[in-house]
Amino acid sequence: MKKALITGANKGIGFETARQLLNAGYFVYIACRDAAKGAEAAAQLGNTNIAVIPLDVTNMDSIIEAREQIGRTTSQLDVLINNAGIRGQLPQTPSTAPQAFIREVFETNFFGVINVTQVFMDLLKAAEQPRIVNVTSGLASLTLHSDPAWVYYPVKSAAYGPSKTALNAYTLALAYELRDTPFKVNAVDPGYTATDFNNHSGTGSVENAAALLARFAMLEADGPTGKYFSNDRNGEESPW
Template sequence: MKTALITGANKGIGLATAQQLLDAGYFVYIGSRDIAKGEEAVAMLGHANTAVVQLDVTDTHSILAARELIGRSTTQLDVLINNAGISGGFPQAPATVPVQMIRDVFETNFFGVIQVTQAFMDLLQKSPQPRIVNVTSGLASLTLHSDPSWVYYSFKGAAYGPSKTALNAYTLSLAYELRETNFKVNAVDPGYTATDFNHHSGPGTVENAAALLVRFATLGADGPTGKYFSNDRNGETSPW
């Protein structure tokens, strides 16, 4: 049975992604900063092939403990979905935003992804077809941000969008490093989805968002790597 770890999986898109991977026959580790909320998520899923893992992506000790725990129950990890993220709150006016807010957002959305990926790399390398999905945002696209006709052109800020732009850059570099292996590493934007993250203001559903993440988590051997895909572009590539 293939295995998957999803960070920030106790609710929203992460939880819906867990459900769809379970339906596809995966064993899913539910990464949750709050262990009680993770246990609630596992109970909600009601599936034997799940386990909650306390995982705070900003805490090195938590990451290493999660790696040790998962390593005791499986010899390989087939899928890593770096889904945990924060917005930092809005507005994020570049001239006045507190620098600490930017640091906090980058700690979760950028550095956290790197730490988790590196901690689980050895388990991923033992999979015959390892897949890494870095959950990004349309707000990461510098090309779109420079286009006044873009529907989200005015949604600019100094923390959230830039943290995802940095994540995209890391995704490209990681995919390049692993280009001669069986890894597939992609940045995937689930689109503007109605979740707690945006006070349920987005038009998309968590089920549709999760479907896109699962698509890239389960790519075949001929699938793409080092690309940026978006639900806002019908699941096709987005400009960087």
């Protein structure tokens, strides 16, 4: 049975992705900062192939403990979905946003992903066809941000968008490093989805968003790597 770790999986898109991978026959490690909320999520999913893993992506001790906990039950990890993320405090006006606010967002959305990926790399390398899905945003695209005709052109930020742009760059570099291995590493934008993250103002469904993440978590051996895909483009490639 293949095994997947999803960060921030107790609600929203992460929760629904866990459901879809469970339905596809995966064992899923639900990682979240609050173990009680993780237990509630696991109970809602009602599947025995679940383990709740307390994990704060901004705390290295927590990440290492999570690795040790998972390592006691398996010698390999087939899928890592770096889903945990924060929007950060608003407003995020570039000329006035406090650096503390910006750093907080980057700690979760960028450095947290790097830390989790590096700590779990040994378990991923032990899998036959490891997959890494870094959950990004359409707001990460510099190409689109420079196009006045883009629907989200006015949505500029000092923290959230740039943190995802940096994540895209890391994804590209990691995929290149692992290019001659069975790894598939991609940045995937679930689109503007109605969740707690945006006070349910999004227009997309969690089911559709999760389906895109699950698709790249289960890529075949001839699937793409080092690419950026978006639900805003019907799951096709997005410009960097």
